[in-house]
Amino acid sequence: MPQIFPKGVNSLTRFLVLALPMGFGGTGVGLAAFYRSSYATGIEEIVPQPVAFSHAHHVGQLGIHCLYCHTTVEDSHFANIPPTKTCMNCHQQMWTGADLLEPIRSSYQTGKPVVWNRVHNVPHYAYFNHSIHVAKGVGCKSCHGQIDEMNLTFQSKTLLMEWCIKCHRNPQEELRPKSEVFNMTWGPGKPIDGKPQVWKREDLPNWGKLPDGSDHALVGELVGKPRPTTQAELGAKLKDINGVRDAGTLTSCSMCHR
């Protein structure tokens, strides 16, 4: 019986033995990498806005608190995009003629809202709630990045489900004392104003008050004492203090999807 395959096929076969799995594997890895790439996730991509609002200027340089504009972040799932009126509180007095602010002024005059483009596009089937994250001590920075240095706002995290789940499995890695939630420069063990960090009353649930008005037992135990200096220690303590639920509960499907 004649040979079906010519001899050259041998080397091709040897090549394919290695190349096929590598090819498939490589494609898989490539796709996975692409799925997480900045192109696919939109990470660090500047979104055009009607007004080139700079968080770096307003937060980083002027020191305006997050809550001045994002008023409902502690009360609602939505952190609130400020109404035109909030902009005009200041810009009635300063930069009153700036071309850049024309859309704001015309909105204020006509009563037609400014239409902003959403930067953080969480899918509609994921029900994210700002208020509970802030209440449990997840800092703004954990999800929004170094926003006080962003001239134009961009998304700094992938917003992929694996990114959410990572923290829901190990919330202690992103917890900080409640008084530091809005602090963009905080770090575990990092001195504040040159002094080592100490526990504050505001770090405790309900500002250290029990429902009957008396002080929480933790007030005497902690307030004024130095905070742990590593995230591992601090996070574990905060998880306890803030009553962050266990990973099993936090990773239930219906926590975010309903």
Place this chain on the structure above:
Amino acid sequence: MKSDTTVAASPSSPPELWLGLEEYMDSPAFREAMTNEFPDDAGEWTDPVSRRNFLTIMGASLALAGAAGCSPRPAPMRKIVPYVRQPEQMVPGVPLFFASACPVAGYAAGVLVRSHEGRPVKVEGNPDHPSSLGGTGPLEQASVLDLYDPDRSQQPTRRGVGTGYEAVVHAIRERLYKQGTANKDAQVRILTGAVTSPTLAGQITALLNDFPNARWAQYEACGLDNARAGSLKAFGRELSVTYDFTKADVILSLDADFVGCGPGHARYCHDFATRRRVRQTIPANQEAEYTTPAKMSRLYVVECMPSQAGSVADHRLPILAGQVDEFTRALILKLNNLGLPALPMTGVLPEAAQKWIDPLAKDLLAHKGTSVVVAGDHQPAFVHVLAHAINVALGNIGKTVFVAAPIEARPLGKMIDLATLVKEMAEKKVETLLILGGTNPAYTASADIDFVGAIKNVPFRFHLGSHQDETAALCEWHVNEAHYLEAWGDIRGHVGTIAIQQPLIAPLYNGKSAIELIADITLSATRDGREMVRASCRKWFSETKQTGEFEIFWQETVRAGVVKGSEVKREEQVALVPKWATEGQPPLPARPSADEYEINFRPDPTLFDGRYANNGWLQELPKPVTKLSWDNAAFVSPTTALKLGAEKDFRWTAGERGRTEVSILNLTLKVAGKDVTVKAPVWILPGHPDGAVTVHLGHGRKRAGRVGNNASEPNPAGEAVRGFDAYALRTSTAPAFATGLKLTRTKDTYFLACLQANWVMTQKDPINGTILDRKPVRRGTIKEYQENPWFAKITPAAAGEADAISHNIPGPKSKGDKASGAAGGEGTSYGPAHEHEHEHDHKDEDHKDEHHEGHDNRLLPLTMYNPNDALYPDAKTKPRRWAMAIDLSACTGCNACVVACQSENNTPVVGKHEITRGHDMYWIRIDRYYEGTPDAPDATRTYFQPVPCQQCEKAPCEVVCPVGATAHSADGLNDMAYNRCVGTRYCSNNCPYKVRRFNFLTFQDWATASLKLGRNPDVSVRSRGVMEKCTYCVQRIRYGEIVAEREFRPIRDGEVKTACQTACPSGAIVFGDLEDANSLVGKWKGEPANYGLLAELNTMPRTSYLASLRNPNPEMPKGA
């Protein structure tokens, strides 16, 4: 332990409880339904149009897939539109609740409406309103959909062409005024529905005073005319009658469905239920909500059409509606020692009814002052007179029955009825006719009143209404009416309490309310709705000499939604007029001849008199008791059907699964001297008396809208309307029932959609193929309960393992109190006879407790996917254990929960055709079971069982999902991740409760803009190819958890309520956290009557049921 004894009904003996005739007959179709969850063609698009649609849809979805699904880029850029000036108190993302009142036939049902960013989305009952006390009926729940109805009239019109509102007002003013002064000679007629609004009544009265020749007609097709006439005859003046069922030990309903319809029915449901929810241990501070076994009330119902009241009755007597009068006379004869006169009788009462009289009279006499006799609103005035006479004689007035001044506004000397109005119009005496919203006489007028013909003689015809309906089409001028959620208003409830209606949204189409319109016509000084309502509130405030600052009172009133203290004052005593028994006696009912039938007209339970015909939720909602959807039918008893020869092609052996092919009957009745014939599909209804036919009004509307009219689904007569128009047979002299109906069966057939058999829990024995009797509804008499409160624990399939099964039903947290262990759920034994085993159990438990710290000591992981403690050692706090309990004694099958669920969870309406293919999408269904035999209507008993997802701890659905789309949450919810679902439907197949619903097609209306406004933003709007089911309203749970945890406090019991729970007017559903030792749900589950549905399958359902208890009179004839 005894061995597992399987109790199987043999094929020859029908089951004790049956869902419908098909199960009773054990038809092949029923067997098929049991085996195959979906009909064979469920996933197919069989008709050619759909195939064409398929290509279009596929084309579109491919394009969509290209645009969204396969795009590597993030979701298309979405917009954020903030306020320019943010209103105070507005927290975007946090819903607000506003108190208002939903008008139903002129009477208020107090509601709290949830608004998301200015869009009313969900209606709840207002706990402060006496007609609601927090509960609602299905009509109120569905009223929010009317707001977003795309077929609403959207502009003022003249002869159907759009015109300006100013032009209409100008035209009306031209008719009424000459140079600004009222034209005294103007023959003005105002036609409205029942009006209880103080503001509107004041305006119309003022208008009537300005025009001496003006008259006012109020027309409600299903109103209280007979009740009003009855009180006039009995007491000499018109009075409103209300009842207090919390104080009633014995209730006799004379064809009155007091829990199902009529003003205040939600309140009556609540009151009635407080005496039916029997408890061994009544929770602290809840004494008024529950009753002890000894104090359970007893309900007798004498009726024709099986109603909700009849279904929950302890004794139900089916007789012809025309015989109720005779029955009451016979009862009065037995009550003769109360001084009531003997009344003439013809002796038409059937034997079964005569056997009732003695024990019933004895029971009533034993409960003087604590009994109630209720006459049905549609029963003739004389039956009301007789009911009043009995109530007066028994001393019930002022104790359980209250009379007060009438609620409806009827200025003396100015009122005419519709018949007079039509006569005047026909005689061309009417110059100007103003029809204000809420009435549609062109459709609802009786057949002997030619409204349509007469109105053409009126030169100026104006109509204010929400739709361009049958009446609007006859009017030259039309103004679109504002919905009650769009305008200010006030309205009185069944006891007269004034409720304030406040707008939650600016009118979508610039509609006007009746009060705004009249203010504009009369050039009133205040024309702003709010100012007018405020002015009439101020008037009430000063007239009744209230103390305090009005402004504070007004603010509080608007917040609460009710004017506190505005109920009509009850009269302590009232006397019958001397000649009540002799004057105004109607002719005695004749003996019905053998070939003639009595026809009964009843308002449709969901469409009412037809005004909700374009509301998809209400059209699709299965009617209580009959479970028909999208249609009405001629309801007859099985025996009558046999006589008509309709039983054969009723296809007990063919049509099922919601698709039932039935004969079409010709209903022929003499109306105004002419024979009128209506084609109606026949529906065999167990419990319906022989010799009568019942039809529901409200169907067959020709100008309803896109929901109510559909050319592809014609009615039995081939018209493009839903169902048949029963008004064609109704006369003004016999509005509720008429005799002399002739029935003939035609050869044609018609498909009806019935939801009862769509989801069948019944199962076959895998070995011998017999149908297993699962005893889904455990039921007993109060006597049986007193003898053995644990009777419901004994499971049918594995009687010997009742202990073990009870043990596996999730129960309240064990408090370590051994003495109260019997009521403690876990380890609960099922009777005193098992004392020994019971002790033994506890020893076991103690032993287990040492190892597992007293928590859920069953140590079964909730799901194979769920990581348990070993994987997550950080679980310091035990997860909550959400659970539900449903009291079957309290459920009246009203369906409020079904609509509430649909509204809360964005469940789509699928349409009649899809219902017939088993595609309904309800997350909660109410199963109706019959007990007895179909051919003995007086011995048929009905049971209702709401079935939502049971949230099994060992959920059979989860283990078969190949993609992990359904998995357990740590707190015990059986979660559904829609995005993971690939649509295998294995889960549904494996669900023993059949509570999962699959989106076979794109049922959700994604296109209609106005409907988007009404969806709940907290719940995903599901598309096709996805399985969905009850989530225990997880969005509410998570919201409640977040609010509580933000405040670092435990969730309060009752803080999280599911949509079905809040809607339920009789409080039959309770929901909460079993980890909370004091939770109400734990208390319910600790009751001995608590049992798990199909718990013998070891699914460990978190939803459990309290057995249905009845309180029959032992002296009643057997079987009654």
